[in-house]
Amino acid sequence: xxxxxxxxxxxxxxxxxxxxxxxxxxxxxxxxxxxxxxxxxxxxxxxxxxxxxxxxxxxxxxxxxxxxxxxxxxxxxxxxxxxxxxxxxxxxxxxxxxxxxxxxxxxxxxxxxxxxxxxxxxxxxxxxxxxxxxxxxxxxxxxxxxxxxxxxxxxxxxxxxxxxxxxxxxxxxxxxxxxxxxxxxxxxxxxxxxxxxxxxxxxxxxxxxxxxxxxxxxxxxxxxxxxxxxxxxxxxxxxxxxxxxxxxxxxxxxx
Amino acid sequence: xxxxxxxxxxxxxxxxxxxxxxxxxxxxxxxxxxxxxxxxxxxxxxxxxxxxxxxxxxxxxxxxxxxxxxxxxxxxxxxxxxxxxxxxxxxxxxxxxxxxxxxxxxxxxxxxxxxxxxxxxxxxxxxxx
Numbered sequence: 001x002x003x004x005x006x007x008x009x010x011x012x013x014x015x016x017x018x019x020x021x022x023x024x025x026x027x028x029x030x031x032x033x034x035x036x037x038x039x040x041x042x043x044x045x046x047x048x049x050x051x052x053x054x055x056x057x058x059x060x061x062x063x064x065x066x067x068x069x070x071x072x073x074x075x076x077x078x079x080x081x082x083x084x085x086x087x088x089x090x091x092x093x094x095x096x097x098x099x100x101x102x103x104x105x106x107x108x109x110x111x112x113x114x115x116x117x118x119x120x121x122x123x124x125x126x127x128x129x130x131x132x133x134x135x136x137x138x139x140x141x142x143x144x145x146x147x148x149x150x151x152x153x154x155x156x157x158x159x160x161x162x163x164x165x166x167x168x169x170x171x172x173x174x175x176x177x178x179x180x181x182x183x184x185x186x187x188x189x190x191x192x193x194x195x196x197x198x199x200x201x202x203x204x205x206x207x208x209x210x211x212x213x214x215x216x217x218x219x220x221x222x223x224x225x226x227x228x229x230x231x232x233x234x235x236x237x238x239x240x241x242x243x244x245x246x247x248x249x250x251x252x253x254x255x
Numbered sequence: 256x257x258x259x260x261x262x263x264x265x266x267x268x269x270x271x272x273x274x275x276x277x278x279x280x281x282x283x284x285x286x287x288x289x290x291x292x293x294x295x296x297x298x299x300x301x302x303x304x305x306x307x308x309x310x311x312x313x314x315x316x317x318x319x320x321x322x323x324x325x326x327x328x329x330x331x332x333x334x335x336x337x338x339x340x341x342x343x344x345x346x347x348x349x350x351x352x353x354x355x356x357x358x359x360x361x362x363x364x365x366x367x368x369x370x371x372x373x374x375x376x377x378x379x380x381x382x383x384x
Contacts, residue, residue, distance in 0.1 A: 126290055135384065136289035139280075154280040158273055204350060219350055219358045225291045240294050244301070247355070251305050 015041075019086045023078055032205065038075050038086065039068070039208060045087055046071050049094050053102065059120070061238065063098055068208060069249065070097030076206070118148055118156040123237040130226055130236060157237075204250060211246040218243055261317040268309050275315070276301060279326075282317050286324060288381050295359035296379045300326060302355050303375055306339075307331045322381040329366070329374030337365050337373045 019041070025034035046067040054060045074090035082089065125145045129137035137145070143153045204212060214232060217223045225243075229236040261282060265271045276297045283293040300315070307313060311332075318325040331337075339352045340363065356363045356377065366374040 135382075136291040138287050138289050139284040139293060140287065142290060150284050151281070154277060154284060157280065158277050215350060216348075219354050220348060222358055225294070236291065240291070244298060247298075247302060248305070250350075 016085045016087075023075070023080060023086065026075070027078070027080055035075060036209065039072060042071055042075075042087065042090060043068065045090065046094055049091065050098065053098050058102075059123070059238075061234075062241065063101075065242070065245065066101045067094045067098050070094035072206065072208070073097070115152070115156050115159055118146060118152060119159055121146060122153070122156055123235040126237050127229070127235050136224070136226055136236070207246055207249065211242055214239060214242055215246055259319045261319070263315045263317075264312055265315065266312045267304060267307055269305075272301060272304060275304065279317075282319065282324060283379070286319060286322060286381055288379070292379065292381060296324065296326070296377070299356055299359045299363075299377050299379070300328065302352060303328055303331075303336070303377075306336050306352055307333055322383075323361075324379055326377040326379070327374055328377070330368045330370075330372030331375060332370075332372050334371065334373075336375065340365050340375065 019038065022034040022038045022041075025031040026038065043064075047064055050060060050063040050067045053063050070093040071090050074086070074093035077093075078086060078089055122142065125142055126137060129141055129145055133141070139150045139153050142148075143150045146153065148156075204215070207215070210232065214228055217228045217231065218225070223231075225236045225239045229239045232239070234242070263275075263278060265275055279297045279300050280293050283296050288296070304313065307328075313328060313331065316327045318327075336352065340356070342353075345351050345354050359379075360377045361380045362376075362378045364376045366376065368374055
């Protein structure tokens, strides 16, 4: 169970000072360990914001992942001369990323509730079947387990796969649904301007450590999703989503 | 012996990626692919299309064998794709399109087409159960 407590004013001031030091180390010296530390320090903020959007047909962990992208963008785009704390600056970025994610999926508008529920139960079903069968289940087996049809399972997987490249590169023209504060720091550019490159390497370093590790296990070690899921303690479906999302994020970073 | 052909022409615009994923998923499911095999094939096609830009359209054909599917994607006009797939292997730890395809499909190849375009072939085989 996560615990939270309110910081005293002196603790908050100390935390802001520490953030400043880390931001300077990252932006002025290129110290990526400072960046990692900043991400870790502010993940509780992301979790707190993500919880506001729970219960909309998507797992909290998925929403946290999306929010973490907003946090990383905020850290990367923070200007040292700003007279604002990183937490204040990051909040609208995180919320904006989460809102955009839901908006791009059209989750609450277009996806029937039954499909949302099917998606929500799919992850457990896949892991349950994998354990029972000793292999990754077929779509038909997942459908039978969930008393559904293969077509519905595929549809639910698609709405749940979520992290299409769209959500990470929607242009600023589509931000009308966001509060002005929530668009601070947004510099996404149109995909049309993207230069085609096949080396994703330069963007790898911008991913959180866990995602980098998952990509390394999948593409360098050649491990199947089931083994990766075991190693990192996530569901197979979540590993699949993280791989897809990470590759899309990296691709968009190169745009 | 089963050898059926499904052909699809789709705009390269990312707006159609979800449709393509759904179709790829449906085809893989018809061959009783496992969840991770379906996911692999979807990822292979998705990454290929992501590297191919956003303008114009592309043909995707699926040749269904008894327990495999051969997917052919093209014409693709981005030479960088062919360079990545036909050039020297990526350095250890390097992540590019070639490394991804090597991990998610059983084999791949590049065919030259007219006007310097290419077609990429991907083969995915269902594991024996």
